[in-house]
Amino acid sequence: MVVVSITLPGDLLKKFDDFVSSRGYFSRSEAFRDAVRSLISESEMLDTQTERVFAAIMVVSEHPRKDIAIRLTQIRHEFDEIVTEACHRHTGDKYCLEILVAEGIVQRIRDLIGRIRGMYGIQQVQTVFMPI
Numbered sequence: 001m002v003v004v005s006i007t008l009p010g011d012l013l014k015k016f017d018d019f020v021s022s023r024g025y026f027s028r029s030e031a032f033r034d035a036v037r038s039l040i041s042e043s044e045m046l047d048t049q050t051e052r053v054f055a056a057i058m059v060v061s062e063h064p065r066k067d068i069a070i071r072l073t074q075i076r077h078e079f080d081e082i083v084t085e086a087c088h089r090h091t092g093d094k095y096c097l098e099i100l101v102a103e104g105i106v107q108r109i110r111d112l113i114g115r116i117r118g119m120y121g122i123q124q125v126q127t128v129f130m131p132i
Contacts, residue, residue, distance in 0.1 A: 054130045055109045059098040059116055060123040063090060068121045072098055075119075079112045095123065103132070 008016070016028065025031040061068045069088070076083050082104035089097045102109050106129070117125050 052132045053106055055102040056128045057100040058126045061096050062121045063094055063096045065121045071119055075115050082108055
């Protein structure tokens with residue numbers, strides 16, 4: 001196997017270590033490999049779909065950073081033809097939750113998700129796809 005080095009914020013590493021321990025993984029590497037396999041599997045499954053789908057996209061970002069809300073709005077407008085709903089909620093003083101509902105071709109929705117994931121200050125992005 002090849003050794004890969006990654007950089008993580010301390011709090012994320014702590015959560016990952018807790019996850020590794022609670023799920024019974026033998027090591028961080030084993031858990032990381034499992035996570036990578038899951039991401040690749042999800043991606044491959046979506047690559048086979050060329051039909052229209054519904055998607056719920058949940059985005060957690062840092063609340064104090066107002067630039068994130070502005071940038072998310074700009075991106076949402078760039079994808080107006082597929083984003084049908086948007087909901088923004090504050091979750092305490094630290095985070096915001098943005099929920100986008102999209103309808104369209106898988107690749108276009110994946111482009112939207114990629115743009116969001118590429119933003120600095122985004123903590124997490126989760127998506128659920130449903131065939132139409």
